[in-house]
Amino acid sequence: MQRVLVIDDDASLRYTLEAVLSDAGFAVETAESGEKGLEAFETRGADLVLTDLAMPEMDGMQVLAQLRALDPSVPVIMLTAHGSERVAVAAMKAGAADYAPKPFDPDELTLTVRRAVEVRSLRLQNARLRTEARIGRSIVAESPPMRRLVDLIVRVAPKDVTVLFSGESGVGKDVCAFALHAHSRRAEKPFIRCNAAAIPSELAESEFFGHVKGAFTGAQAARQGFFQQADHATLFIDEIGDLPLAMQAKILRVLQSGEVQQVGGRADKVDVRLITATNRDLATEVKAGRFREDLFYRLNVVPIRVPPLRERPEDVEPLVLEFVRAYSDRYGMGTVEIEPALLDALKSHAWPGNVRELENTVARLLAVAPDERLSLALWRTLADPRAVTPDSSMVRDPGPSQPLRARVETFERSIIFEQFEAAGRNQSETARRLGVSRPALIEKLRKYGLLGAVLLLASAGVHAASLG
Secondary structure, eight states: OOEEEEEOSOHHHHHHHHHHHHHTTOEEEEESSHHHHHHHHHHHOOSEEEEESOOSSSOHHHHHHHHHHHOTTSOEEEEEETTOHHHHHHHHHTTOOEEEEESOOHHHHHHHHHHHHHHHHHHHHHHHHHHHHHHTSOOOOOSHHHHHHHHHHHHHTTSOOOEEEEOOTTSOHHHHHHHHHHTSTTTTSOEEEEEGGGSOGGGHHHHHHOBOTTSSTTOOSOBOOHHHHTTTEEEEEETGGGSOHHHHHHHHHHHHHSEEEOBTSOEEEOOEEEEEEESSOHHHHHHTTSSOHHHHHHHTTEEEEOOOGGGOGGGHHHHHHHHHHHHHHHTTOOOOEEOHHHHHHHHHSOOTTHHHHHHHHHHHHHHHOSSSEEOHHHHHHHHSHHHHSSSGGGGSOOOTTSOHHHHHHHHHHHHHHHHHHHTTTOHHHHHHHHTSOHHHHHHHHHHTTOHHHHHHHHHHOOOOOOOO
16 A cells, blocks of 8 residues: 655644545555654655645755655655745745645545656656666565665666665675666676675785785786776675775775785776675774774765665565565476465564575475465474474483583584574574674584585575565
């Protein structure tokens, strides 16, 4: 249901507008002032804002300016008193979609609202379809936050600025970055991506900037780094918050000079559009001295937050349907029936691992389903660690008769498994939660027989079906 936000200081008029628009099939929220209206919009969003022009403290023109800054795609309709037509025209020049005189005709106002909402909906749908065509995968953006995100990506992409995506692990920051590249002027050029958390610190300089033959032991041939590979193209650095301080300084130097110094070689000019992502709060990292403030400001030219799945429950059901379609085809299954109670439970789940965790859950449900039907009971079975661990003793104390080492390992195994599942089986995020390095975590996963489950899913391929 499309949402309309009504902002007016007249209580009776708010009541009337709510009644008229609710009868027309819209979900309506009202606010008694411009400040409260903007707060409601920032918190819950809207498909259209209907605001009075003349209000105390913050008038309609000021509300319009703030809304344009928050989300230029949302249509704003001004309610104007008789004789204010000149101001209404000025409002439309400032970005308002339309205006409606007071007193208003309910049918005419409903038609104006419906027309403005449909125009925006079609524009956002076209943007999403263009993005899907360019990146070769589906995008689910039913929720207001995701629709705003798609619109922002499409608007920012053609402008050759540095973008920093932030958000929790598993929300789809990498897909957002690729969508940005796909809409940019560099779309026909390569999209070079790397994960800063996965690069050993002693190899980071060579990986980013390349090296010449013989620059160090084992350098048997010259190699281009990520920056050279992305020359005249796009470089995406994921988990940039994990870069060591020494490498941060060198990345900053490249951004300032436009030159890359090869290990053991010369400096090369590069033309790179840089996109970065992090699941950390870099402003906090700066205050803690773990991230350079000057680099943060270089990267944070256009900050884009990718919302977690719990903030966009409208996307859960279409995501589930998309994942079911993809994995049922991959597994050679027929039409899959999904129990409504299961969909309700999935929509109300917190999803700490976000879209990645939801995708893995659907893949596992389909893999173990006894027939072509997914039920709430089946999900509850999988949610019980004793039902999904390779060894049921993983979460059981072997007893006081066993050696201390065996009991400690059993306890450690259960903790790792619990965090691994909570992180949506993402190794980097699990390592961060446990406070260990990724190689150390992988060794533990292998030791406790947990790596096989990951490889099984990976062999089926990952179907990214959302920008989130």
